[in-house]
Amino acid sequence: MKKRLYPLIEQSLVACMEKGLLPEAPLPPFDIEPPREKAHGDYATNAAMVLASAVRRKPRDIARALVDHLDDAGGWIEKVEIAGPGFINFFMKGETWAALLRDVDELRDRYGFSDLGRGRRVQVEFVSANPTGPLHIGHGRGAVVGDVIANLLTATGHAVSREYYINDAGNQMNTLGRSVLLRYRELLGERIDYPGECYQGSYIADLAREIADRHGSIFLDRDESESIVFFREYAGESILQGIKEDLRVFGVVFDHYFNESELYREDGVRKLLEELERKGFIYRDGVTLWFKTTDFGDEKDRVVIRENGEPTYFAADIAYHLNKYGRHFDKVIDIWGADHHGYIPRMYAGIQALGYPREALEVVLVQLVNLLREGTPVAMSTRSGEFVTLREVVDEVGRDGARYNFLMRRSNSHLDFDLEIAKKQSNENPVYYVQYGHARICSILRTALEKGYAVPRFEEVDLRRLDLPEEAELIRTIDRFPELIEGSARALEPHRIPFYLNDLAALFHSYYNKNRVLSDDRELSLARLFLVHCIGITLRNALGILGVAAPERM
């Protein structure tokens, strides 16, 4: 509806200027929003107020002129008012609202989707946890935020690729190999003083047992550095499989897994450094190579080749991003834990030094999850082996509940996840409220069929029968859905959808309790059935983007 009103105001302004009522001036951006107060109409615009300073007139005078020259050719508007400091309030005719439902029914599964992205290639990289242990609950939040951002971009017409980056070339994997090897030797009778810097979780011993079962004691008398390679590979591969399985259960599937070692195999890091040097962003200090990230606003320069001749993680990460752009992504989105935020300026320096615009990269920070058990914090770290796994949480509270819980808060704010409460409240989890609404609608549609009412075609509905205020409110809310998806995708803010869903479900539940859809009045029944059918489509599409089920029965 907003999209219909914008041109009306623009045309009116042109008319005013032509008549000389207002001086020529470009129209600044203005809003058309549903006001909080119903008495202020269905929509209100601040157009006159934002114009005031440009044309040097009083806002109310401008509003008067704009209203006088409004050409409502479509006959949508009941009346227009000027209010307060210069708001223009629109009151729409009842049928105008109902007519909006045509789109919903026609587009069905595609309602709310758009071609905003026009095939632009976007990569979303997320989770990217090293396979040194199972995913914990903190990874879960990043996983679901990344997944839904990818869904949002897909829904708005982008070509999206989901990627998981594995730092398989660093020390962590060696530590993993060593950890399993030590547990293996311990298992086979050696007396081991297990070091604190090794991974402590019980899964390490499980892997050691597997290897012992399969290969016996053959590694006991081999050279340790050789054995570690095998243990590292074995454990890494096995843990990665577990991670993939956990993600699958959580509803997250990646298009591509990228190994850091691939960069070295293709000499990517060396080539990158050469290019940076050629462009003059590198200086030497003995063996050490520094990258002048301060040229791009970083607070200090960063080392890319260490004193020992090894490239830093940062060097590999720039090479990785160069590799991404080499794969022709127009835009790359990284989902990072908020503890990496200090890393952002240097990453931007990296891509800008390579000639890519700042907008080619967007970093979404996901605040870490504070895990609580009955109100008291649970310390978590992969190394100490003390953590609650994502899998445990998903098994406990269910995939839909877990996903919805993570999505309900802005990713930039801290999230307290209390296990006991999550379990206890699993039955009054907000996700059920929305799902129940959908199931109820399906139930109405089933009953309708039994009574001989099929969902009518748009042309068969007498829209004037949808004359209740709560029906207008429902339609207004349904109509808002496409804008919601666009805004949510643009801002990369999945949390807006659960809030919207809650609003829509609440309106529906209330409507349901107050009014009967199916009655002896055939015309009325068909009109309401059509409305309910449209609510169902909207709920289903929104839940679909969240990766949450829309059950037909509960």
Added chain:
RNA sequence: GCGCCUGUAGCUCAGCUGGAUAGAGCAACGGACUUCUAAUCCGUGGGUCCUGUGUUCGAAUCACAGCAGGCGUACCA
């Protein structure tokens, strides 16, 4: 010290890129199932939007300063 994030109802959080009298869920209390699903609905209370100054027609929203909490400040990843 410096940088980033956060500060809104008792609790958990929204507030759509500056709009009119600041919202939701939970928790508390009182009501509604002979009906298309009561996992629902209806009603009642609750606020120094951390503080201060500024920007303008207008500030929870923007700028600056301060206070409080979290995180970061590696030739770790």
